[in-house]
Amino acid sequence: MYTVIKRMEVSASHRLNLSYRSKCENLHGHNWIITVYCRSEELNADGMVVDFTHIKEVVMGQLDHQNLNDVLPCNPTAENIARWICDRVPHCFKVEVQESAGNTVVYEKD
Numbered sequence: 001m002y003t004v005i006k007r008m009e010v011s012a013s014h015r016l017n018l019s020y021r022s023k024c025e026n027l028h029g030h031n032w033i034i035t036v037y038c039r040s041e042e043l044n045a046d047g048m049v050v051d052f053t054h055i056k057e058v059v060m061g062q063l064d065h066q067n068l069n070d071v072l073p074c075n076p077t078a079e080n081i082a083r084w085i086c087d088r089v090p091h092c093f094k095v096e097v098q099e100s101a102g103n104t105v106v107y108e109k110d
């Protein structure tokens with residue numbers, strides 16, 4: 001079994017739509033540290049599970065320096081960001097989204 005791990009820093013903005021009053025309803029930014037895990041028993045013809053560059057294109061290409069409310073079709077919480085990435089990267093089984101030093105979400109496929 002091979003595991004590819006790609007870590008990236010995404011600078012972006014968001015505002016959360018919440019059912020309670022919160023400062024997070026206001027537009028603000030984070031430097032999210034995003035770690036993507038991909039796993040496969042087999043390598044492709046290029047000898048890879050998935051190219052690091054492809055993972056970067058999916059994540060950075062679509063999220064970096066964007067307003068995540070304009071990109072995700074749902075509330076851009078760390079949980080939804082993690083799921084959104086996992087659904088788009090080939091062979092991805094886990095995504096960690098660290099919003100700040102003390103706040104991290106992990107999404108894993110069943």
Ligand SMILES: Nc1nc2c(c(=O)[nH]1)N=C([C@H](O)[C@H](O)COP(=O)(O)OP(=O)(O)OP(=O)(O)O)CN2
Pocket residue numbers: 016024028076077078079099100101102103105
């Ligand atoms: N489960 C989640 N909780 C919260 C999320 C989230 O995505 N998932 N997101 C937010 C907001 O993005 C908010 O901007 C977080 O702001 P922050 O200042 O980091 O939050 P805290 O004050 O709780 O963090 P400290 O590290 O304690 O300063 C809020 N919640």
Ligand SMILES: [Zn+2]
Pocket residue numbers: 014024028029030
């Ligand atoms: Zn936030």
